[in-house]
Amino acid sequence: MTACGHISKVMLTGLAAIITMSPVLLSADRAGESGKAKIMPPPVGNVQVEDAFWAPRLKVYREKTIPHSWNYMGWEIRALKAANGLKVDGDLNNTWGEANLYKFMETCAYSLAMHPDEQLEKRIDEIIELLSGAQQPDGYLHAYVTNAGKTPWDPAFLDGSHDGYVLGHMIEAALEYDAATGKKTFLAIAQKAADQAYEHFLGPNGVPGFCGHAELEMALVELYRAVPNKRYLDLSRAFVEWRGRGKVKPFSETPRAYFQDEVPLRRQTALDGHAVRAVFFAAGVADIALETGDCDYRLAANRFWDSVTLRRMYITGSAGAREEHEAFGEDYELPNDGYCESCAACGMLDFAQRMFMLERTSQPIDVLERTLYNAVLHGISLDGTTTYYRNPLSDRDRPRDNCWVCCPPNLSRTLFQVGRYAYAFTNEDIYVNLFVGGSCTIPWKKDPVSLHVSTDYPWNGDIEIRVAAEAPRQFALHLRIPEWCRDAGIMLNGRQMTPLPLTDAGYVRIERPWKNHDTVKLTLPMPVMKMQAHPAVQSCAGKIALQRGPLVYGFEGIDNEGIDLHLAANSRFDTEHRPDMLGGVTVLRTRSKDGRDLTAIPFYALANRQNSTQEVWVRQEGARPDTRWWLAKLYRPIE
Template identity: 40%
Template sequence: MSIIEQNKLEPVSLKDVTINDHFWAPRRKINREQTIPFQYKQCKETGRIDALKLNWKQGDPEIHPFWDSDVAKWIEAASYSLATDPDAELSKLVDEVIELISAAQQEDGYLNTYFTAVKPGKRWTDLRDAHELYCAGHFIEAGVAHFQATGKCSLLDIVCRYADYIDSVFGPEEGKIKGYPGHQEIELALIKLYHVTGEARYFRLSQFFIEERGNEPHYFTEEKKKYGPGYFEELFSTFANLKEYNQSHKPVREQDKVVGHSVRAMYMYCAMADLAKENGDEKLREACDRLWNNLHYKNMYVTGGIGSTAEYEGFTCDYDLPNESAYAETCAAIGLVFWNHRMLQLDCDRKYADALERALFNGVISGISLDGKKYFYENPLESLGEVHRKEWFGVSCCPPNISRLLGSLGQYIYSQSDSEAIIHLYVSGSAKFKLANQEIKLNQTTNYPWDGNVSIQLEVENPVSFALKLRIPSWTKSAGLKVNGEMVSLENILDKGYVRIEREWKNHDQIELILPMTIEKVYAHPSVRQNRNHVALQRGPLVYCIEGIDNTHYLSQLSLPRDKELTAIFDQKLLGGIVKIVGNGEITEVYDSEDLYQTKPFTTKSFEMTAVPYYAWDNREAGPMKVWIPES
């Protein structure tokens, strides 16, 4: 048995998890009541939904090749919401859109509005650029989510027909296309479809797309020779290495450095982890490990944001992490959550849950306003005051992506094996596990992320033996544990950053986890040239920033003395109720002179600095922002 097979976990089903805390529950409520209806309106008004009617004609505004994916992600987000909070009106709306999708599907199973209405006869001629398989993947994910949420097969049957058709077109067999998507996505979607249907052909097709990528002769080179320039030829002609841009520069098992477009990379790595888990494939897992190390140790922002350049929405070189020009696309941080969640099921190692949590609490939810109506496509770590969230985008992948993550949040909190119940994230609510032939319920009570005290109570019908594992986040330095009121030493029960308590559990047994939250000053690796002599502030899982509204509109003149203490204060009235950080900073006094340069050093004066969680910036009046603060 491989290491992967020994350690395999399964997430607890979304339907078996409830969330009723003060941090996530309000956001999920806003997602249900504001965001999902608003996104439907945007998809309707911008023509994305009506494009499914296939009545486009020459002279009309052109349907975008990505549009199907936006509609599919909206259905997926709505389905997750229906799974936990049934809503007859939303269900009816989803059914209406599914009817349009059904009518748009061709007799052979093909389903794509752009290539059916705008470019008929051009199917599969632009895999590199036109997102045909990417859109198919999002339809498949939506079909799986809708079936799991509602039990209805209406969309699942549609996507199975489409997947069957795609399987008849692509593969290693004689006469089939030996290509793969320019934008990865369908690979992970097919694994989901395989899990729901048990149809092995979907698994093999996912495996084909992954294993074929990067082989010679290079498919995209041959495609261009055969069919001519792709949809984005003008843009892509400016890229130094287009093969690296879409991670087709070498076979996936040989890749060891994150390159190219960050979202494409994350979705591909997700599929690699899925396949490694299904097959017990150690070599594929080793490739994931190499890529994970390169990303997390050399190419990730302190917020969990990834992809530093807007030029091609991706990675540049190791340790290149500019702040003001940081791209850090919301979709990329979401992809990082997806990938770390999959790695966590392969191996219950704290580093994956820590990375998931960092991205989730910082780089992901910064992408949506507190009222759930505006979005960041990119998430800089510094702004002069000109960067603001918007209601929608021409390419609007991020809004429905963040909505589907919020809707499915419950499945990221817990996992289980045959003999273990595992808590990765601390969120008030409950979860049901099937262990030792009975249902076990865990009830969490906590004020996380403002407080690190977590209380867990068990509900069991009969005394039962199993192991309970609790993550000790790397940001806490002196965790404590009590079982039924008695202190328990962590010395011999830590397993890759998780406390493992194996015993016979009885009804109403109580576990208390104490995770002290102190204000930490974070320093970047010296090779990150942009952050030399700067410091970032973190408390618990949250990264902080300073905004002009709380401090001064000349944030560049503010610094933090190394030896001054900082204080955490809960402010119920600020930004929906947050813990802010306050302390003595220093601000440079500017002489009354118009000279741009001078030989006399400037002096400083004390200044009361206030920092707020990074996710909450740009929710008040416009102004500058900084994560990394000069240290004096």
């Protein structure tokens, strides 16, 4: 890590700078200090997903989810038409509605990157034409505001107008559409809108402020990466610096923490307030740390990360316990019927991936994997057309919803990125973070390398990785050893590697001149684990949860009708793979205290047969809070 060398220098100059300089000057002062080889995920189109777990899902999202969600874009299209001066019948959208359309367009961009589709591309091009017509001469583009005759970036309504949130999703969709199709119109529209935002906030007559719903911060950094104009990085940073200084009025009774405005960044110790806004904000802070090398930002991102993952996260990776203000609770306040918004889980993946890129350790990816395979996948039904806005760990027979606003399009745009979450690379390294069957081409300009992965993950932990390279190439292959795995094994070209070349960062690291057909076999044993929560989590006292590999399990009423979920002391579990059930799942079987059969299925697969009760944490006869040594863990297996 380069942190130590940086901290002393940057913190000293930083402290002086906070007092005297504007955010822009701060940024100008420190830009380019990063110094590390760039790390990045591959483009979505470089990853072919071909395994039995993810490939059928992506097919469902492509064939069912995209057409279904299009049915819910009517009000957004009408709003764009109205902003083009066309006559329309029917309701127009609300303040945050256009973000739904951009999330839909981003979803389509990923699908097109993997699977060209002329019809779909034509549909997106038609929307882009409407966007072009709705854009104001100065670049501002938010049809809701234009149609309602409201003030762009209204200083009296910055917390409620969602101007920045909508623009952030527009930028992300435009970047992905450019990457997928090479067409530049959408990106030009988004860039013009970002330039308007820059002029509004940081131009000669700039007005300090920020959108109350974070999102634009990370989108601007992504735009800066693609179109290296430093103004986007400066604006992102200004939005962070202006927080906690009373620049934005709360639009209702909400506390300032709701929109991360209670205290300035350097005094903010934990992630608070509206969980979705908070994790998006934190992801933006991590992004700025990555691009500037600023230690204040890096330290803040780490404080935020620790506050969530060590004290405020569910075992499924969900975040945001409270329904009131859709907010984080206090430390260890994790009621099993808590709020757990799908969007917060999606945001956790954004945040986790950036924390990995910042620290290059496996722990953020452990959280990413936990959240992806549990909270995020639970949000969407197996048939891809109904969703949960909330994903509590204990639920009555609450039906899924087929409406497609807010969380649903966020789930689809997130799930299409599974290939991007699976890998990362620098000029000298390839990281294999998730185990997804198929292939990935690392887009090195000279001597590109592909990895071909065969696996039945997450049902078993045997993973074979074969290198394809035209010429031998020296690089370090980093394979993540998940936190849940003990006794991992690895073979290189048929020979066992002992001891395991495990680094402090949580990876097996093999550096050598790799050549065509070199093969690594990774074995990750997956016993059923009885998990316990930190003793301060009152809702889990005397209870256990089941986990196997990355999957957290749950009990559903339909399999355990009328049975009191009270496990026998020292209960044992049998596993059985059921290809015929729920798209193919490994189920766990055990016995209740009074000797009846119980069945648990993966948490993500709950609520896919009929409306039924769902339960993750269950009582076990004799289970007691374990108060020994709980350093840096919120959940751990019972030994």
